[in-house]
Amino acid sequence: MRVQIIAHTPEPEQTVAAAAKLCYSQAGAEELMERLSQSDVDRLLSRLEQSGHLSPFEHASFTFSIEGVSRTLSHQLVRHRIASYSQQSQRYVSQLQFGYVTPPSVKGEALAIFTEQMESLQEAYNKLVSLGIPQEDARYLLPNAAETKLVATFNCRSLYNFFELRCCQRAQWEIRALACRMLDEVRQIAPRLFLHAGPTCIVQNYCREGEHGCGRLRARSN
């Protein structure tokens, strides 16, 4: 898995703070951008988080390049609808040498079976293409494990939701690994903005999964 931020709103924390401040101020956004000190920004972001007023967080966005992930993962990822995706096409890009992701639990005898299947699928795919089957149909053979690449853009508010759901122990290991990597990346750019991003057990001290949780924390009693 390879995750890199290829573009993002410059000065994301100041942008969010200025937009938030504008709601309660006579001043305009430009003036606020210039005038806000880092401690003003910190204080404003903290207040937004505490009161759950997350709409100003939408003004900052982050574009990720994601490679070496499985189609299992990408099918889960694109279910997050408040985001934008461009994905490598299996219709148009030949898979004559497809990469694949092996789950860590697949070891020993299982790994031998798994690897054999991957090789057999590659051979079969190539054979179908050589027989004139269109790539878009030959790919029906390809496994969920097959690697894909995406560019994904999320705003900060949508990332909060993504991290809450996908950094959770109950998420599948692969998308959880991606989410944790993405969180690391955005924190390097905007540490204050993502201070409280993550699963509810860590950032809000309750478990949103209830009786289906991992057991680290009890659910909030209703």
Added chain:
Amino acid sequence: MRVQIIAHTPEPEQTVAAAAKLCYSQAGAEELMERLSQSDVDRLLSRLEQSGHLSPFEHASFTFSIEGVSRTLSHQLVRHRIASYSQQSQRYVSQLQFGYVTPPSVKGEALAIFTEQMESLQEAYNKLVSLGIPQEDARYLLPNAAETKLVATFNCRSLYNFFELRCCQRAQWEIRALACRMLDEVRQIAPRLFLHAGPTCIVQNYCREGEHGCGRLRARSN
């Protein structure tokens, strides 16, 4: 492939027409619902379509049960973000006897290879599960061809967009078949509402694919 509408806005055409009429009228929506004749409804819907004012079409929604389609299709389908999906999980539902979709182009020698791979994958999946590999990891073996089930809800405006893109000859055959089936279904319920739904070549007399089009029509000259 099996497609059925399991729920929809009752009286979808009257609902849309009343909402549209409200914008330009002193009367309220309830009164309009009662007062509008079928010919009023027809006239209003026609005017909305001609002027491209499609927002009132959002007030009618349709819920589809979709079965016997591939994961290739479902990955494409859920890219339509203005819609709601519930999909059978490969994490939680055992795939010890998975169904699969065979592309019509896969015939003769190719079909023999394809079928052999499907059987081999089934066997390998079952073996991994019996070795204690979690279902959610064993499924990395499963092919794009594997069958899935979904419930999908679209509003009428989002369906217009879906039909424009996916009833087009350039869409992949499987999602095109689904889109055409869905269009048939909604037309039985609301023929007037979907009178001009479909690919641009049929409903607007131009091709949105430009030089990549199927050749049936030329693109609109800019």
Added chain:
Amino acid sequence: MRVQIIAHTPEPEQTVAAAAKLCYSQAGAEELMERLSQSDVDRLLSRLEQSGHLSPFEHASFTFSIEGVSRTLSHQLVRHRIASYSQQSQRYVSQLQFGYVTPPSVKGEALAIFTEQMESLQEAYNKLVSLGIPQEDARYLLPNAAETKLVATFNCRSLYNFFELRCCQRAQWEIRALACRMLDEVRQIAPRLFLHAGPTCIVQNYCREGEHGCGRLRARSN
């Protein structure tokens, strides 16, 4: 204020429950619709709520006719983006006799001033129109208090968010009254579906407004 549901997904609770069940079942949605008893439905909805898996709630939608509310309210209402709106136009519908909403706090001397201004604005608006000023420009005179009508469609999940924010004591009185009325209406149709809808102080036993809360409950400690 007048609020009526003019259309909604028939059998909304069964539809949501069947969609939810499909995710974890070999059976298809149609079969599930038929097979689920009321107690199955109750149990499924309860589990969805407890675990915060609200996406199946999107399959049920409700269309409201809303009349006799102010433009103050409608400007707040349309900020809820996961919903569909048709609103009476001040460009196209003459306001020669506009209605208006008087806030309950405006009494005595304040009420006399308020009423005088409304009458004066009506007179000025009519005069401008008679001088040939286009309606769309004459309306720049009209007050936030001016009455408007809307048709609004929300799915159940978006309603949960709406009720959480707008049934709260911290919401403005007018939109709070609307939200409470809408909640009453949907509960008559789908009591189980909206059992835990409302402000967090009531349904989750914490206050999302933190130190800005109404004081009924303390905020959740982070």
Added chain:
Amino acid sequence: MRVQIIAHTPEPEQTVAAAAKLCYSQAGAEELMERLSQSDVDRLLSRLEQSGHLSPFEHASFTFSIEGVSRTLSHQLVRHRIASYSQQSQRYVSQLQFGYVTPPSVKGEALAIFTEQMESLQEAYNKLVSLGIPQEDARYLLPNAAETKLVATFNCRSLYNFFELRCCQRAQWEIRALACRMLDEVRQIAPRLFLHAGPTCIVQNYCREGEHGCGRLRARSN
């Protein structure tokens, strides 16, 4: 009216082009960002526009500071749901000296009436506040003409839709002026990205308003 871009995706054209290229390429997004020449970028963007494949345009976003516009305008603006807004609050920001927008058509006798009303409303608002009426209720007096400030973030694809609808002669003059100003601003940053943005009469040689159009062009015959 004052419009300024206070933040935007850096290198928006390269970002969009790299995301688009990724779909049809073995290479990843980072590599593509480095490798694409300006003429590659131009060619890719041109192809996306011609074929109507606008999803990669979502990866570039623009944040605007907008001041000195009326509440008439802001009520129209926030109807664009694929965007993010922070708006100066009339609940929390005192309007003891509110600015207002005068429509250009309001001249001579009409202007005298209009101005008199504005002054009278200001006086009445201030009086209500001094009588202890909460700001959030006193504002029911305030006119549509009252000035507001916003921060708004749109991605490029949503801007295309915004410019198509709001740069049209049929849009109200004030939001049309805003849209044209916003288009000027984004074109200074990303001229190629917005080459074909604007009303359909200019960029696609047909009128989307049909018989309700301004007459500059005839509607596309269906």
